Amino acid sequence: MLMSSTAKSIEPAVSVLAHHGKSFRFAGRFLDKRRLEDCARLYRFCRFVDDLVDDASDADAAQVELNVLKNDLKIGYSSEPVVEDFIDLASQCQMQSAVILELIRGIESDLQPVLVETDAELLRYCYRVAGTVGLLMCDVLGVHDSKAKAHAIDLGIGMQLTNIARDVQEDAGMGRRYVPGQWLGEITPQALSNPSTREFALLVESAQRLLSMAELYYESGKAGLRFLPLRARQGIKVAASVYREIGLVIAERDFDVSSGRAYVGLPRKLLVACRALLFDSCKQPYAPHQSSLHVHLKGLPYANQSSG
Secondary structure: OOOHHHHHHHHHHHHHHHHHHHHHHHOOOOOOHHHHHHHHHHHHHHHHOOOOOOHHOOHHHHHHHHHHHHHHHHHHOOOOOHHHHHHHHHHHOOOOOOHHHHHHHHHHHHHOOOEEEHHHHHHHHHHHHHHHHHHHHHOOOOOOOOHHHHHHHEEEEEEEEHHHHHHHHHHOOOOEEEEOOHHHHHOHHHHHOOOHHHHHHHHHHHHHHHHHHHHHHHHHHHHOOOHHHHHHHHHHHHHHHHHHHHHHHHHHOOOOOOOOOOOOOOHHHHHHHHHHOOOHHHHHOOOOHHHHOOOOOOOOOOOOOOOO
16 A cells, blocks of 8 residues: 555655755754655655666666656656655645656756756756755645745755855766856866866866855745744754855865865754754845846746746
8 A cells, every 4th residue: 555655665765864965864853753754755756866867877777767757757656666655745745747857857967968058057957956856845845835936946056056066076077067168168077077277276266156156046045934834944944054054164175176075064063053043034024036046947837037
């Protein structure tokens, strides 16, 4: 029965979150048990799709797996327990299939050589692999106010920009360059793995630029926290603050993203969490979403396309 399958999958889902998403698992302590479990189920599905691409023997094999996944989601049944559990979660939370398909489309794009050229390509990619997760989190947390959606997208984009800054060399080792070629002078992923002095200077400048861009999206994401129930608001605020702190760690290294992966240790996480919980930005007057943040997201679900 589906219900017993789902019940069995809950604890492993939280384990996946704890193993692969330590910052999110830390923040999950501020959610109630049911919300944490549902967030972990969503995270596990996202990780599953990501691993289909990253762990495949070749691009053709991964494409076959992704096609099976998309068909399973379409028919509402899968023999793969992780996918079947997600189908149940998506139905339970009334997730929009268009958003789920954009998430898969973003991850699927990593099957091709990744050479992002422009800000628009960068932000559309960030929307697909992370802004969509913000939208799905709205569904998991029971947030249906349309004004919340654009801010949820932005929080995801801010986190993904931080990811890209942190993982430049790791991604380069996989033949992927998410930093726009317009910023880097068309430096190849291979060159990013072992940059010359000139290339290193461009890489430092690009990391700084990525994190400055991320700040704009984090600020917009924070403005949307007021739409969340109180306990969920606390959990998401802590998650966003801890993830943003990764960027501050990179800044403390003078934006040298070649000196090992930046991470936030437990003592610092605790300090960040305390600051986040003590300062309630939601008491400030609400400022409507800035449509300029979505100028490159035309045609994507829930993007703010207003002219204001």
